[in-house]
Amino acid sequence: MTRYLVGLDAGNTMTKAVLFDLQGKEIGAERRRNPIRFSAPGHTERDADRMWQEAAEAIRALLQNTGVAPSDIVAISTSGYGAGLYLVDERGNPTRPGIMSTDSRANHVIEGWTRDRVAAPNELRVQQRLWSGQPAPLLSWLAAREPEVCQRTHRILFCKDFLRGKLCGVFDTDPTDAGIAGLSDVTKQRYELEFFESLGIDGWFGKLPDIAPGTDVAGKVTATAAGLTGLLEGTPVIRGVVDVVSAALASGVKAPNQMSVVAGTFSINSTLHASPRLDRLPLLQSPYPIDNLYLATEGSPTSASNFEWYCKSVLGPVVAAAAEDSGRTIYESLSSRVQSAMDRENNILFMPFLFGGPDSAPAGFIGLEAAHTSADIVRAIFEGIAFAHRLDIEALSAGKDIAPVDSIRLTGGAARSEPWAQIFADVLGLPVEITGCSELGALGTVMAAAVGLGEYENWHSAIDNMVHVTQHIAPRAEWQGVYQRKFDRFKAHVNALSALNQH
Known part of the structure; x- marks a missing residue:
């Protein structure tokens, strides 16, 4: 029996479901376009539920078109673009449209932080520059303009974590997404309250996602997700990168x-x-x-x-x-x-x-x-x-x-x-x-699955073989x-x- 891995990668324009064998060979791929919503000047948004529906459809089509049995899928893992923002309630349902990393509505927030001289010291805290498509300025904008969204939001997520949560019901993140989001100290791989307090967004602090290794099994495919995707209920879902x-x-x-x-x-x-x-x-x-x-x-x-x-x-x-x-x-x-x-x-x-x-x-x-x-x-x-x-x-x-x-x-x-x-x-x-691979985002995240499942001893071995x-x-x-x-x-x-x- 040949065993396979599925990588789900959501970029700025497309969501791709890609099937790989354990040697990194691409067996098949399905792509679905993610329409951008320009709800106001400078706003670039995405219908998060629609993205999930299209992703589930792509996974189902991938299994059908490759003829691979769901029982041969040893794991699925997710990847997605960094920064931007996805907010969900306690049931994992979006509390507003997803915000993409190309969004510029919070330009004035960055300008204000720079003028007030709080930008530079906080950039040192997260070891990167602050810019408008990151969660921090977007959270500041939302707190001022959409306070009811803050009240209804249970968890702050990033793109891949929203999709993974829909697969297994676990809504958290990994160190790579938390780092590129500009929310965590990348050395300590944790959030620092001083960063949020200094920028005036500490009201969101308790809604941040837990951070855990990208190679870990985050959960198992739920019955609902299995019905939508064609995957077997209980299939391991790797956290991803x-x-x-x-x-x-x-x-x-x-x-x-x-x-x-x-x-x-x-x-x-x-x-x-x-x-x-x-x-x-x-x-x-x-x-x-x-x-x-x-x-x-x-x-x-x-x-x-x-x-x-x-x-x-x-x-x-x-x-x-x-x-x-x-x-x-x-x-x-x-x-x-x-x-x-x-x-x-x-x-x-x-x-x-x-x-x-x-x-x-x-x-x-x-x-x-x-x-x-x-x-x-x-x-x-x-x-x-x-x-x-x-x-x-x-x-x-x-x-x-x-x-x-x-x-x-x-x-x-x-x-x-x-x-x-x-x-x-x-x-x-x-x-x-x-x-030789055309879908690098998907391959990288299934490599995380291969390491996490013990198919390869470490990342060096996975790279050498995949x-x-x-x-x-x-x-x-x-x-x-x-x-x-x-x-x-x-x-x-x-x-x-x-x-x-x-x-």
Whole structure:
């Protein structure tokens, strides 16, 4: 009898249910889109109950379409995007729509904390910067604007923990989600009352979720969840890890000389450190479940989501349909075009800031000419996104505590395009390695299950057996100068556009 693991991963746009064997081979996947609700300017929300219903449907379809018997599923584990907010009552029902990490309603809260000089000391308490999509400023906003929600809320949760709670009825969290949420001291892996009191949100303190290891069995699939998902009642549910950590684990990052780069909705760039007390506070920080290390992350909404916007809004469904008719994905189709554009000079700069840029820099193209083709434009998009990642990586490397990185594990949209992955290697000047799995968030969290169930002795063993590198891409020496000059132009334009946009 072959035994399988199910990983449930809820990102900013999709929830994925993915089936793996114990060697990390992806057997099948089902995806369901998560619509975003823009209830007011700056508000990005999600119907939490609908997300759960879609997730349950995806699990049921996964079992049906792969033909795997529910009795062969040894465990299910969850992952999801970090920060944001899900609030539930004593029965686990949402007390309001979920809030996504892209939400900016609490910008003024951060501004007030900065003005009152309480932001900086509390950033040191959680070892990362405070920003508007985190639970702390959102809880402050809710206490002032929706006090009745506070009264009805029994537990504060994050995305993966809400879904796991629906599977097994246990609503708690793990150190990685609590850390990236910016609510816990990542060294002690616990909440500090002084943090909440100093920010004026101590009324929420008793509603925080308990923190327990991500590899533990949190509970068992309930009869209700079994009826919705097709899983057997009593199937173990592993607590799991947040998606940033999950992607790093699933790409095989286990030492400070490796960097995890995720080119997805966000530019996510992470390095490992022996201590979370870094000279320069990162955007995110979390305990890492290997060798007592910590994962520091810089990120921004400047990555592959910009290319997806171009495909949908500029090229439109006709191009996507034509690509599918040829038996290729739109990534494969456009990548072959980009390859043809690499042999000619291209001075186009693309500013990948459709979802927000540094210091309000606007999105757009610079240097377009009538002679340019669609291949030149796509190449510029690929390069601009790689440049934006480099900006984040430079910020991550700005302090004294620089990780000794000598290779990159690349995941996300760019990893599915060989020319784009080559551009990343050339722009960053480091070898790029790519694994054979397309759903890293789901793989990382089923690796937690494999460790927790004793299938592998530890995380090192799980990585050695479940992560399989399929591509090694070396940076090309002849392109180093080309991209250094172009990156310098890119930074100069970003600075100039930011200054103009602020007047």
